[in-house]
Amino acid sequence: LERSTSSFSYSSYHTLEEIYSWMDNFVTEYSDIVSKIRIGHSFENRSILVLKFSTGGSQRRAIWIDTGIHSREWITHATGIWTAKKIVSEYGKDSTLTNILDAMDIFMEIVTNPDGFAFTHSMNRLWRKNKSTRPGIFCIGVDLNRNWKSGFGGNGSNDNPCSETYRGPSPQSEPEVAAIVDFITAHGNIKALISIHSYSQMLMYPYGHSLEPVPNQKELYSLAKDAAQALYEVHGIEYICGSISSTLYVASGITVDWAYDSGIKYSFTFELRDTGRYGFLLPASQIVPTAHETWLALRAIMQHTLNHPY
């Protein structure tokens, strides 16, 4: 296993064990700014881990970033790892990030679906859901991005357990979702939530479960455009911006709708690149360019959240 994060390859894909080992080294090396929190256990009893970036204070306003809720979207975990390293590398150098971290905390859940991710390495690279099973149900897994309470059961999800968008038997039935809900609810001061998926180069905001515009739609659209522009300036990758239901399709029971309805005004979901050729099988050579451009967009959203307290 890697002995220190400096020898860890940020331009490669890694297994769950390698990522969790990297986390331990990372937290040890940057213990002044990063800590590791276990927020729960997955269906197959793997730890669900969150990295906390904090420069002090308590109960500060905070930003939540998650990657890998759909396990086959490997570019998202890799982007999360690179972003974590970027945060500790830039603190004290990049004034924007330094201001953000001097006032707020950042929580990052890099492997949001550990069972599914392990399964993509062991058995089925194209697995999307978690690995939950229930008596009498023939197919395995729930789509964790259809299991949230907001809009649960709407026509943007499926009640067929064999479907890739199976919502699960009830809202937050899945431990991977319930762990996040409990953590964010208990924290009570999360001001932005960013859920990172792939692929199709979009930056979207609520609602997914309905076409009804959210109250601060104009602000979210303007912020998404600014963030997409910052991203574009790195490698010229163009993103589409808008609400999920009007830009993509109606999707019910999704993370960002729950976040928004829980009072987190700045809720966004990214669909990272594939540049139209590789889909979920984006070559590792594109990890760093993808992570780098995404960083500029994340930074724009975090800066806006810092400058617009509510």
Next chain:
Amino acid sequence: QMNFTGDQVLRVLAKNEKQLSVLRDLEGLKPQKVDFWRSPARPSLPVDMRVPFSELKDIKAYLESHGLAYSIMIKDIQVLLDEEREAMAKSRR
């Protein structure tokens, strides 16, 4: 590890809502056969779907019979998976 030799990802450009619903019907016609990587959403957006080698002929005939234009985005998934696995092993070394 599941093997995806010969499986392809087809990129379909639906012209209108009617063609999108023809694609959505596929999920019912071929349950657990067609894996939408990009689900049917709106005419301006491509639909990407992974088709197992054994279903390729049927699915392509279905698309053509409904006038749906498609291209082959990934010719053989297993080739990319082998490259990905080799890259991970190399990085680990």
